[in-house]
Amino acid sequence: TQLLEQSPQFLSIQEGENLTVYCNSSSVFSSLQWYRQEPGEGPVLLVTVVTGGEVKKLKRLTFQFGDARKDSSLHITAAQPGDTGLYLCAGGTSGSRLTFGEGTQLTVNP
Amino acid sequence: GEEVAQTPKHLVRGEGQKAKLYCAPIKGHSYVFWYQQVLKNEFKFLISFQNENVFDETGMPKERFSAKCLPNSPCSLEIQATKLEDSAVYFCASSQFGSNSNQPQHFGDGTRLSIL
Numbered sequence: 001t002q003l004l005e006q007s008p009q010f011l012s013i014q015e016g017e018n019l020t021v022y023c024n025s026s027s028v029f030s031s032l033q034w035y036r037q038e039p040g041e042g043p044v045l046l047v048t049v050v051t052g053g054e055v056k057k058l059k060r061l062t063f064q065f066g067d068a069r070k071d072s073s074l075h076i077t078a079a080q081p082g083d084t085g086l087y088l089c090a091g092g093t094s095g096s097r098l099t100f101g102e103g104t105q106l107t108v109n110p
Numbered sequence: 111g112e113e114v115a116q117t118p119k120h121l122v123r124g125e126g127q128k129a130k131l132y133c134a135p136i137k138g139h140s141y142v143f144w145y146q147q148v149l150k151n152e153f154k155f156l157i158s159f160q161n162e163n164v165f166d167e168t169g170m171p172k173e174r175f176s177a178k179c180l181p182n183s184p185c186s187l188e189i190q191a192t193k194l195e196d197s198a199v200y201f202c203a204s205s206q207f208g209s210n211s212n213q214p215q216h217f218g219d220g221t222r223l224s225i226l
């Protein structure tokens with residue numbers, strides 16, 4: 001069974017601070033997807049990384065896929081209250097099913 | 111449509127009753143996935159379809175759970191003889207090319223199933 005460990009589980013920071021969320025596994029994934037979920041809604045895809053060592057930037061968000069494709073990180077620079085939400089990493093495997101991490105509940109205080 | 115549409119948004123059933131959830135994938139998407147989100151945000155894969163054919167059912171409980179995707183109809187997930195532990199939010203997702211795990215999956219807003 002493939003598992004994704006996501007940390008931290010909860011994160012509360014002040015507006016303007018930087019933060020990093022980690023997603024780790026002992027298994028290799030063919031892709032790693034990051035989602036953001038708001039209460040009462042489904043996850044919304046932020047980015048997909050597929051190549052070991054790949055780095056993608058989305059405004060103030062930077063996503064990295066580990067060289068061995070077993071881990072990933074999400075870094076947010078100068079966090080804003082609008083960044084508040086549940087961030088989920090999900091690993092893609094053959095057969096296309098996604099294996100989700102437990103999520104990081106981020107709260108950015110004004 | 112441009113979004114994955116799930117109905118109903120909320121469903122309440124007494125223990126032992128049947129529950130049926132529906133999902134209309136994005137038009138043109140060939141793959142449909144069902145996930146169960148329980149406490150602590152844990153997502154569990156249930157089943158996937160390629161058009162009307164089961165693609166991967168390794169996550170489906172052997173008993174009580176069934177799913178279908180028939181032509182020109184919304185996909186459905188049915189739970190017979192519901193139990194308290196079936197209470198969860200059930201998400202449907204669709205993708206254009208599901209056999210490649212790099213393809214993004216687009217999620218609906220889920221059906222919250224409450225078993226009393």
